[in-house]
Structure formats: C-alpha cells, structure tokens
Amino acid sequence: MTADLFADSPSTERRNEPLGPGAVVLRAFALDEGAALVDIIHALSTVSPFRHLVTPGGHTMSVAMTNCGKVGWVSDRRGYRYDAIDPETGQPWPPMPALFMQLAAEAAAEAGFDRFVPDACLVNRYVTGSRLTMHQDRNERRDSEPIVSVSLGVPAMFQFGGQGKGTKPLNVPLVHGDVVVWGGPSRMNYHGVLPLKASHHPLTGMDRLNLTFRTAR
Ligand code: MD6
Ligand code: FE
Numbered sequence: 001m002t003a004d005l006f007a008d009s010p011s012t013e014r015r016n017e018p019l020g021p022g023a024v025v026l027r028a029f030a031l032d033e034g035a036a037l038v039d040i041i042h043a044l045s046t047v048s049p050f051r052h053l054v055t056p057g058g059h060t061m062s063v064a065m066t067n068c069g070k071v072g073w074v075s076d077r078r079g080y081r082y083d084a085i086d087p088e089t090g091q092p093w094p095p096m097p098a099l100f101m102q103l104a105a106e107a108a109a110e111a112g113f114d115r116f117v118p119d120a121c122l123v124n125r126y127v128t129g130s131r132l133t134m135h136q137d138r139n140e141r142r143d144s145e146p147i148v149s150v151s152l153g154v155p156a157m158f159q160f161g162g163q164g165k166g167t168k169p170l171n172v173p174l175v176h177g178d179v180v181v182w183g184g185p186s187r188m189n190y191h192g193v194l195p196l197k198a199s200h201h202p203l204t205g206m207d208r209l210n211l212t213f214r215t216a217r
Contacts, residue, residue, distance in 0.1 A: 011175045016110070019160050019170065022146070022184025024111045030150050031177030033103055037211070038152055038203045040097050041123055044068050047094045048086045050125050056080065062130040063193075069096040070119040071216050073139065080139050082120060082216040096121055104148045104213040111181035113146045118213035126156065126196045126208040134161060134169070134192040137182075137214070145215035146183025152176055152211070153204030154196065161190035176201055 009015060009027075017025040030037065050064035053075040067073060071082040072093040086093050100121055108116030124132075137147055151158075151174040158180065161169035169190070174180070182189070196208055 011177070019172065019180075020186045020189070022112075023160065023180070023182050023186035023189065025172060025174070026107055026110055026179040026181065028177045029107055029110065029179040030103060030152075033099060034152055034177050035203055036099060037103075037150065038209065040099065041152075041209055041211075044094050044097075044123065048072075048089055048091075050123075051088055061132075062126075063132055064125040064127075064130075066093075066123045067121060068094045068100070068123065069121045072120060073122045073214075073216070082139060100211065100213070103150070107148045107150075107179045107181055108146055108183075111146065111183070113181065113183050116146060116148065116213075116215070118148070118215055120214045120216040122212045122214070124208075124210040124212070126154075126193070126210070128198040128206055129195050130193075130208075131195040132193040134159065134165070134190045136188050136190055137212075138188065140214050140216045142215060143187045146181050146187065148211075148213040149180040149182065150211040150213075151178045151180075152209040153201040154199045154206065154208045156196055156208050156210075157194040159192045159194060161192075163188055163190075165190060176203070 015027040048066045050066050052060050056079050155175045158172040158174045159169035161167045
C-alpha cells in the first residue's frame with residue numbers, strides 16, 4: 001500500500017482550517033451532536049415550518065428557511081430584517097434549544113470569540129440544485145460578534161470571498177459536522193453556496209441542513 005500524502009483527511013477527524021483573519025473551518029466539530037441536531041431541526045420545523053422566502057427584488061429563494069431564537073431572519077418585498085414573530089404563523093419563533101446555544105458558544109470560543117450568546121438561529125434547507133448567491137451578512141446590529149455556521153447532511157461547496165464583490169472566492173467543501181466561524185476582520189466578507197449536487201446522507205436523505213447562529217440585536 002502506498003501512503004498518499006495528499007489524500008483528504010477523513011471527514012470524522014477534528015481539525016481547524018483557517019480561511020482568513022477571524023474565519024476558520026472547524027472540521028467535524030459538530031459530528032457527535034449531528035443526529036440530535038437533525039432531530040431537533042425536524043421538531044422545530046413542525047412549529048415554524050420551512051418556507052421559501054421572497055427577496056426584496058421579487059425572487060423566490062431556492063433555499064427553504066426557518067428560525068429559532070428570540071428573533072428570526074426574514075425577507076419579503078419590503079426588505080431583509082430580524083423579527084421576533086414568524087410571519088407565517090403569527091407566533092414567536094421556537095426558543096433556541098440549549099444544545100444549539102452550547103454548541104454555538106463552544107465553536108465560537110474554539111475560534112477565539114469568547115462569550116458568544118446568539119439570539120437568532122437561521123435554519124437553511126437545501127435540496128439538489130439549491131444555492132445561495134454571494135452575499136454579506138449585514139442585517140445584524142453589531143459586527144463585533146461572529147457568525148457560527150453548522151453544516152449537516154449532504155456535502156456542499158461553500159464560497160468564501162473578500163470584502164468587495166470582486167474578490168475571487170475560495171471554494172471550501174463542507175460536509176456533515178463541519179462548522180464555519182466568521183468574525184473579526186472577515187465578518188463582512190462575501191460568501192455563498194454553489195448549487196447542491198445530488199447526493200445522499202443517512203440522516204437527511206437528499207437534503208443539506210445548515211444552522212447559522214447570529215447575535216442580531
Ligand atoms: C450556508 N451560510 O452555509 C449558508 N453566513 O448554508 C451562510 O450564509 C453563512 O455559512 C455567514 C457565515 C457562515 C455561513
Ligand atoms: Fe450568510
């Protein structure tokens with residue numbers, strides 16, 4: 001057998017991969033909690049269902065979204081904003097589960113951001129072909145706080161750009177259990193997700209689920 005120095009390391013191995021100042025991929029950081037997180041997302045979605053939001057420009061997003069926490073991220077013809085009420089149900093979003101809070105705080109600390117207390121968790125569901133065009137996360141009041149993003153289910157290609165729209169993005173493959181933390185000088189960097197390729201994961205079927213934790217207010 002020949003040792004391959006360039007073989008990808010197994011996706012079950014914890015490892016920190018810097019993406020830039022203040023931005024890091026924590027490989028396999030959420031692997032142990034993965035199954036529990038998927039179960040909780042399913043339960044949350046029975047309270048505040050996944051829905052396809054419309055952008056201010058009138059496009060229906062290919063990614064389905066819901067939220068938990070004190071406030072949730074929503075979009076409609078009037079713009080993007082955080083709201084304490086789910087416009088679909090007229091009720092508050094489901095509270096942030098303790099496991100979510102704990103995982104997000106631990107991941108932020110691992111990336112050098114202490115005492116991260118998210119008040120919003122956006123839950124994204126991708127099916128084959130779903131994509132997220134390059135954007136900045138700029139609806140949060142304080143840019144001193146990082147964003148913590150947890151990938152579950154089928155793999156995706158995350159794109160990490162720079163402060164301006166022009167910078168050629170890094171392509172970062174993300175698999176089940178990977179966590180990206182985003183803050184400091186990289187907090188306003190453009191990023192997106194390429195169209196999801198058809199594949200299967202034992203916990204999610206053909207879907208990719210993503211949690212992004214934010215301090216919105
Ligand atoms: C996603 N993520 O991975 C979408 N934003 O489904 C994001 O938009 C994102 O992963 C800020 C920081 C990390 C992210
Ligand atoms: Fe984002």
